[in-house]
Amino acid sequence: MTIYYPIMVKLRGKLCVVIGGGAVAARKVHGLLDGGADRVIVIAPAASAELQALADTRCIQLLQREYREGDLRDAFLVIAATNNRHVNEGIAATADKLGILVNAADLGEEGGFVTPSVVRRGELLLAVTTGGASPALAGIIGKELSRQFGTHFGEVVERLRLLRAHVMSNIPDSEQRAAILRQAAVEAMTIGDEGERRDTFPRERIEEWMMRLQQAAERSR
Ligand SMILES: C[C@@]1(CC(=O)O)c2cc3[nH]c(cc4nc(cc5[nH]c(cc(n2)[C@H]1CCC(=O)O)[C@@](C)(CC(=O)O)[C@@H]5CCC(=O)O)C(CC(=O)O)=C4CCC(=O)O)c(CCC(=O)O)c3CC(=O)O
Numbered sequence: 001m002t003i004y005y006p007i008m009v010k011l012r013g014k015l016c017v018v019i020g021g022g023a024v025a026a027r028k029v030h031g032l033l034d035g036g037a038d039r040v041i042v043i044a045p046a047a048s049a050e051l052q053a054l055a056d057t058r059c060i061q062l063l064q065r066e067y068r069e070g071d072l073r074d075a076f077l078v079i080a081a082t083n084n085r086h087v088n089e090g091i092a093a094t095a096d097k098l099g100i101l102v103n104a105a106d107l108g109e110e111g112g113f114v115t116p117s118v119v120r121r122g123e124l125l126l127a128v129t130t131g132g133a134s135p136a137l138a139g140i141i142g143k144e145l146s147r148q149f150g151t152h153f154g155e156v157v158e159r160l161r162l163l164r165a166h167v168m169s170n171i172p173d174s175e176q177r178a179a180i181l182r183q184a185a186v187e188a189m190t191i192g193d194e195g196e197r198r199d200t201f202p203r204e205r206i207e208e209w210m211m212r213l214q215q216a217a218e219r220s221r
């Protein structure tokens, strides 16, 4: 068993290299693009129509050839997704030597990182892993979470961010701030319950919301 440490990493401006051009590579490329990557190079002698289409729209750069030793130079992150175990192993070993983050689609835990099942709702990002024990279960739990956390959560989190900025600049006491923000998060989780309209959260303006939460926090002291 491998123990993992989860982080949310920024990919903007960082070179990501994907080797392989099949269905698995395409899924990983979509994950990278959804995750903010804007410099993605895909290397494969034969790439799927899906990857060709991404290259046509300039979302990725496609190099139609086999992987070569120097291809990882300057990469921040590498995904080895060929159907050749030997090639994937070589990529993983080279990346390791160069200190580059590497995912090996067929080596599971032998790579440097594994990709979780992901649900995005605006800035809310849910990621599920079984560490390679059951990728299918990770996917099923991801689908369950996407039902549980509806699309309105994007807006909910946006409002919470606005509230937090407002609270940060208006409430000097850190304990009071925490009480207000915790209560706002509790309210956010109940939205949708009892027929509440999902498209307006909160009903009040941010300033009024803060005042109400502040008064409630004071009452419960
Ligand atoms: C270790 C890991 C490395 C990595 O790729 O990062 C890995 C490895 C392998 N997957 C294999 C098979 C399958 N993978 C999926 C699906 C997903 N696989 C994903 C991640 C991971 N897969 C990493 C661990 C994540 C974790 O466990 O938490 C997900 C979560 C995310 C993503 O791919 O982006 C995505 C779901 C996305 C979603 O739905 O949300 C399905 C399900 C299906 O197809 O319906 C199957 C068939 C059923 C099954 O095997 O469970 C095989 C065997 C291939 C063979 O048989 O030859 C290997 C190789 C091995 O195990 O050695």
Ligand SMILES: NC(=O)C1=CN([C@@H]2O[C@H](COP(=O)(O)OP(=O)(O)OC[C@H]3O[C@@H](n4cnc5c(N)ncnc54)[C@H](O)[C@@H]3O)[C@@H](O)[C@H]2O)C=CC1
Binding pocket: 019, 020, 021, 022, 023, 024, 025, 043, 044, 045, 046, 047, 048, 065, 066, 067, 081, 082, 083, 084, 085, 087, 104, 105, 106, 135
């Ligand atoms: N991690 C995961 O979620 C999963 C991983 N897998 C594993 O991922 C691997 C890839 O799966 P698929 O995309 O379905 O395979 P695929 O057969 O559709 O595609 C393989 C790709 O690798 C390319 N390739 C082969 N040799 C290469 C080289 N030397 N340099 C560059 N590119 C090369 C081919 O041109 C092709 O584009 C398989 O080995 C499979 O075991 C399979 C299912 C899920």
